[in-house]
Amino acid sequence: MDPEMDSALLQTHVFSYAELEEATNKFDASDKLGDGGFCTVYKGKLQDGRTVAVKRLYENNYRRVEQFMNEIQILSRLRHQRLVILYGCTSHQSRELLLVYEFVSNGTLAHHLHGSRESQCILTWPMRLRIAIETADALAYLHAVNPPVIHRDVKTNNILLDSNFHVKVADFGLSRLIPKDVTHISTAPQGTPGYLDPEYHQCFQLTDKSDVYSFGVVLFELITSKPAVDMTRNRSEINLANMAITRIQRGELEQLVDAALGYQSDEVTRKMITMVAEVAFRCLQSDGDMRPPIKEVLEVLQAIESDGNRPEKKEHGVAESRDDAELLKNTEPFSPDSVMNRWTSRSTTPQASE
Template identity: 95%
Template sequence: MDYLNHLITVVDPPFVRQSCPQPYQNTTLDFSLYSYGDRDVNVTVFVNCTALSPPIPGMHDMGCAPGGRHGYYQLTGDNHIEMFGNCSSMVVVPIHQTAANDIGSGKLNFSDAVKGGFSLRWEAGKGWCRDCVESGGRCGFDVLSPENHTCFCPHNSTLGTCPPTNEEPVGHPKNAKIKGIIIGVSAATGAFLLLCTCYLFYKHKKKRRFPPSSKSLSQSSSLKPSLMDPEMGSALLQTQVFSYAELEEATNKFDASNKLGDGGFCTVYKGKLQDGRTVAVKRLYENNYRRLEQFMNEIQILSRLRHQRLVILYGCTSHHSRELLLVYEFVSNGTLAHHLHGSPASQDILTWPTRLRIAIETADALAYLHAVNPPVIHRDVKTNNILLDSNFHVKVADFGLSRLIPKDVTHISTAPQGTPGYLDPEYHQLFQLTDKSDVYSFGVVLFELISSKPAVDMTRNRSEINLANMAITRIQKGELEQLVDTALGYQSDEVTRKTITMVAEVAFRCLQSDADMRPPIKEVLEVLQAIESDGYRPEKEHGDAESRDDAELLKNTEPFSPDSIMNRWTSRSTTPQSSE
C-alpha cells in the first residue's frame, strides 16, 4: 500500500503459486473504485502457441510453457497478425515499469515479472468518502460495515463525517474567559469528588463481604438503572445480566487454556459459572458502535427464540460493562467445519448417515427461524456456525448478522453481509435480503457435507476456488463422483450412492442464481427427511435378517430413485420482490 500516492500493488493469486504463470484472461476493473496506475506498462502475451520459425523481432519466448507448447510476450504495443494463427489467445498483462526494464536488460525473467503484480490507484477522497476528507477526517474501511466507510476523526472514528468543531482559536478573548471559569469550577469540583471518592470507597469495602450475583431482568424489579440499558429496549427482558467480574472468574481471567476458538470479531472461552453450569463466553474484541450493534442484535434475536437446534443464550454483560460478553450453553464437540476440514477429518468420524442427519437438523433450525413471527434471516449460515454436541446433534449459532423481516414484506434492502463462498449472488447484486439467501448458503453447506471441501479454497484451480461454482459445474457435466469425498462409500455402497445423488440434487436447486427458483427451506427439510427415510428404512423382519450379507440386504430394500423423491417437491411460486 502506498498511502501517499493512493496506490496498491496487486497480483493474481494463482500466479504466485505457479512456477510458470500462464495469463489466460485480461484483467477487469470497477473503474468507479480503481484506475490503473502510471507506474506500469502493458505486456502483450500470446499463450498456447506453436514454435515460431523464423523468430519474429521483439517477440520473446516465455521459456516455460507446458505440454510442448510455447508462450511468447512482447514489450512493445505492436500486435503481429501472424501470431493469431499459431496461438490460442492473446492477453494484455500490466507489470511494473521497473520489472519491464529488468526483462529488457536480462536481469529478470517473465515469470518473476508477472508475480511482481501491478499497481492500481484507488479513488478514495474523489467519490464515496469525499465528505469525510472535507470534514477533516481520514477515510477508512470497516469490514463490519461494508455499506459505509469509516471516518477517522481527530478524537474518534465515526460513520459518515467528522462532527463539526465550534472551538475558538487559541488566545481568543472568549477562550481566556472560559479558561478562568474552568479553573474555578475545577477547584470546587475537585474538593467535591474527593469527598465522593472517600464515601464510595467506604461503601465498596462494606459491600465486598456480599458480592452481588447476576440477576435476571425478567425476574427482578430492583435492578440498578445502569443495568436496565434503556437503549436496548426490550432486548434484555428475557436475558440474564452477568457482571464482568463474574465471567472473568468463570474463565479464570480468560486464560488461554480455556480458549475454544477465534471468530472474525471475537474470541470464545470455556467457563464454569458459580452455579455449576459450563458455558461458552464470547468476548468481542472492541466496544465500538458496530460491535455494540451486533451484540444487541444477537441478544434481541436469541432471547426470543426457543428451539432444540439453536444454541441457547444464557445472558450477557451490560453494554456499559468493561467489555461486551455473551454467555451461551457449552456445545462440546466443536464446529462442523472443524470436523470436515480440521484434524478430525482424517479419522472419518462423520459417516454419510451422520452427515445427512446433520443436514436435516440444520434445515430444521432454519425452517423454524423462517416460520417464527416475525421471520428471522440468519444471514451467515456456514459450517463454522453449526455446532455439534457429543452425539453429533446440531446447534446453530452466531446471530450477530441476523435480521428480523416483517411478515408483510418480501425482502429488506441492505448492503450484503456474510461470509465469502456462502453469500447469495442475487443478494450481492440486488442488495435484497430474503429467506432464499439462507437457502443458498445452506446449499453450500450441503456440498461441503458431500465433498468435505471448504467453501473457498485459494489453492484450488481458479475456476474451482468457490465450491458452489465447482459443484454446479461438476453436476452439469455429470461428474458428481469427482466431487464426492471418497471416504463416504459412494462407489462401494448402493444406498449411499443414491442418497448422496439425491442430496446433491437438493443442493443444486438451493444454489440457483435466481432466488425465485430456489425452494423454501421447509420444502428442503421435507425432501431431506424423505431421502433419509427411504434410503435408510430399517428391515421389517428381524431374526436371520441380521445374518444376511450386504448384497442380500440391498436386494430386499424397497427400490427408490432420485425421481421418486423429487416428485414430492411441490415448490410454490414466490411473489415478486418489492422494496420495504
Template identity: 80%
Template sequence: MGSGHEDRSSPRRKNQKLRPFQRFQSTPPNRNHSRNQTMFWLMHISSSTRMDSETLLKRDRLALFVFALLLLSMGKRPASADQPPTMEDCEPKACGNGLMISFPFWLAEQQPSFCGYPLFKVTCKNGSYSPVLDFVDHQFYVLNIFYDNRSFLLTATETSDDPCTIPYSNITSTSALYPLGVSTANNYIFFLVNCTSDRLDYTRINCGQNWAYYGRKYNSATVDLNGTGCALVIVPVIANPASIDHDYLQLFRSGFLLNWTSSDCPECTRSGGRCGFNETLGRLMCICRDQIHPFSCALFVFYKHRKKQQFYPSSKSLFRSASSNPYLKDPEMSDNHFQTHLFSYAELQEATNDFDASKELGDGGFCTVYKGKLQDGRTVAVKRLYENNYRRFEQFMNEIAILSRLRHQNLVNLYGCTSRHSQGLLLVYEFVSNGTVADHLHGYRASEGILTWPMRLRIAMETADALAYLHAVNPPIIHRDVKTSNILLDSSFHVKVADFGLSRPFSTDVTHISTAPQGTPGYLDPEYHRCYQLTDKSDVYSFGVVLVELISSKPAVDINRDRSEINLSSMAITMIQNGELEKLVDAGLGCQSDEATRKMITMTAELAFRCLQADGDMRPTIKEVLEELRAIEFEWFKVGKKAQHGGENGDDAKLLKNTAPLSPDSVMRNWYSSSTTPHTSK
C-alpha cells in the same frame, strides 16, 4: 429481485427445468385447487398487522369459521381402516423398570403401530426388567432412553456367564443400521476369531479348538490381520475397557449406546400434537385432538400465530417494546424486554481464568470464544467481542434480541450477557462439546472420520429444521451467516446453530430488505451481493453450500484449488451439470461401494443444485428443503429396512472376513458360544 411474491409463484418460473439429473422426480402436489384457494384466502386475512381490536376480533372469528369448514370438508383420514388414531392411543407408557416409552418407540400389544417408527417396536414381557427391542434379527434389552439426546442404551439378551461367549458376526455397513447409528460415546473391544496362529499380543479366550482373542481400542484404527487367518469382530461398549481388565463379559453387560437419526417431528409437538408414523404412506403424521395432519395441528397453529403476533407486533418492537423483566437491571437493555440473565464482567473473568489463552475455543474476526465454568458449576462458552463501537454493540444486542426469545432444540442456548456499560461486551452460551461441522469436515478433526453419511444427513435435516423455525416465527428472521463453522455439534452430534450477530428480522408483508452485503465469502447469495436485497432465499443459498460441504468434505473457499474451483458452489454446479458428481463426493463416504449411499448422496446433490441457483425465485423455500431431506431420509429408511430383512444372503449379514476390515460404526449381531448351540432366538 423487486418482483414480489407474485413473481415467485408464476407458472413460467415453476415450469422451468433446473435439475440436471434425468432420473430426478419431483413430488406431485397433494392438495386440490379449492383447498389452496381457501388456505391462501386465510393467509391473506392473517397478513394485516394494522387493525384495531374490534376488526381483529371479527377477522379471527371469520377466519376460524372458514377454517372449520375447511377441516370438515377434508374429512378424517384414519391411519387404518378399523379406527382413526387418537392422541390417547399413543400416550407414553411405562415398561419393566419404569422406563417411559414414547415416540419414536412404541409398545407392541399395548399401542397401535402408528405410534412410532416400525423398527422402534419394543415389547414389555412379563418378568422382564427392561423392554425388549427386536433389532437385526436379534433381541436387546433397552436399559435407558435419553429422548433429549436421541439415544438409548441397550444390551444383548443372550449374554451369559459362559467364558466362551464371544460375538461371532456382525453388521458391516451403517446403511443396515439406519435410522440408528452407533454413538461416538462408545469405546470398542475387538475379537480375533478362528485364528490359524497364536496372537501373543492379545488376551486369549480358552474356547476349545477355537482360538479367540480380544483387545481394546478407542478409535477407528485398523487391526493388523496379515498372516493370522483371523476374522475380526469389533463390538461397541459404553464402559471404559481399561477399567475392567479381562472381564469382557462385564463390558458386554454394561451395554452400548445407539443414536437415532430419524426426525422427531418438532412442528407437530410444538403445535400441541403427538407424533406418529403412517407406514402405508411412509411418512410422519401429526395426531391431533380432532384428527391427523401431515405436519402439525393446524387449528392450534392458527391460535399460536395470533399469540405470536401479540408477542412480536412488528419488526421494530423486537428492539423497542417495553418490559418489566426482573433479570436485567441495565436501563438501556431493559427497554427491550430481553429475558436473559445479566452477568458481571468479574464473574465471567473468573469463569475463564482471566480469559486465559488456554481456554480459547475459537477466534473470529471480531471476537474470541472462551470455555469457562460458572460458580454454579455450569460449563459455558463466553464470547468476547472486540471494538466496543456501535457496530459491535448492534451485533451484541442482535444476538440477545433473537436468542432470548426463541426456543428450538437445534438453536444454541443463550444463558446471558454483560451490561453494555461493563468493561467488555460478553455473551454467555451453553457449551457445545464437539466443535463445529467445519472442524469435522475439513478442519483439525477431519482425520478422525467420525461423520458417516447418516450422521451428515441428520446434520443437514437438523440445520434445515432450525432455519425453517427462524423463517416461520413472526417476524421471520434471516440468519445471514449460515455456514459449517456456525453449526455446532453437541456430545451426541446433534446440531446447534449459532452466531446470530448478523441476523435480521423482517416483516411478512415485504419481499426483501435492502442492506449492504455482510456474511462469509463462499456462502454469500450472489443475488444479495448483486442487488443488495436480503430475502429468506439468501439463507437457502448458504445452506446449499453447506449441503455441498457435507457431500464433499471440502471447504467453501480454497485458494489452493484451480482458479475455476476456488469457490465450492461454482465447482459443484459445474460438476453436477457435467455429470461428474463422483469427482465431488468424498470417497470416504462409501459412495462407490454402497448403492444406497450413492442414491442418497445423489438426491442430496440434486437438492443442493436447486438451492444454489443464481436467481433466488428458482430456489426452494427452506421448509421445502426440509421436506425433501425428510423424503431422502425415508428412502434410506426403506433401504435399511430391506437390508435388515435380507436374511443371510445380504451383504450386511455375511460373516466377517479378514479381507474386509470392519467399520467402527458396527454392532454385534449374533452371539456364539463354542460350548453350546449358537443362539437363534428372535
C-alpha cells in the same frame, strides 16, 4: 438505545464482567475455543457449575454494540432444540461485550469436515444427512416464526455439534427480523465469502432465500468434505459452489463426493448422496425465486433419509437406485438457473415437471 433492545436485555440474565473473567480464568489462552471475524470464544465454568462458552467481542464500538444487542434481541425470543441457548450477557455499557452460551462439546461442523477434528472422527453419511436435516429444521423454524428471522451467516463454522453429534445453530450477530408482509430487506451485503447469496450481493436485497443459498453450500460441504473457499484449489474451483455447479453440469458428481462416504461401494448411499446433491443444486440457483423454501428442503431431506432406511431399499438397493444414480450424469449441461427435472415439489402449488 432502542427500547425494544432494552427490553430484550431485561429478559436476559446480565453477568458482571468480573464473574465472567473468573469463569474463563481471566480469558486464559488455553481455554480458547476459537476465533471469529469479530470475536474470540472461551470455555468457562460459572459459579453454579455450568460449563459455558463465552464470546468476547472485539472492539467496543457502535457496530459491535449493534451486533451484541442484535444477538440478544433475537435469541431472547427464540426457543428451539436446534438453536444454541443464550444464558446471558454483560451490560452493553460494560468494559467488554461478552455473551454467554451453553457449551456445545463437539465443536463446529467445519472442524469435523475439514479442520482440526477431521482425523478424530469420520462423520459417516447417515450422520451427515442427519446434521443436514437438523440444520434445515432450525432454519425452517427461524423462517416460520413471527416475525421471521433470516440468519444471514449460515455456514459450517456456525453449526455446532453436541456430544451426540446433534446440531446447535449459533451466531446470530448478523441476523435480521423481517417485518410482517415484507418480502425482503434492502441492506448492504454482509456474510461470509463462499456462502453469500450472489443475488443478495448484487441487488442488496436480503430474503429468506439467501439462507437457502448458504445452506446449499453447507450441503455440498457435507458431500465433499471440502471448505466453501480454498485458495489452494484451481482458480475456477476456489469457490465450492461454483465447483459443484460445474461438476454436476458435466455429470461429474462422483468426482465431488468424499471417497470415505461409500458412494462407489454402496448403492443405497450412492442414491441418497445423488438426491441430496440435487437438493443442494436447487438451493444454489442464482435466481432466488428458483430456490425452494427451506421447509420444502427439510421435507425432501427427511424423505431421502426415510427412504434410505427402509429395509427393502437396502435389500434391493442396486436394482432400484440405478435410474436416480444416473440422473445427474445423463443431464446435458444447463444453466444454473434451470431446475432439476425430477424434483418433486412439496409446496402447496404443484410444480413437478413429471
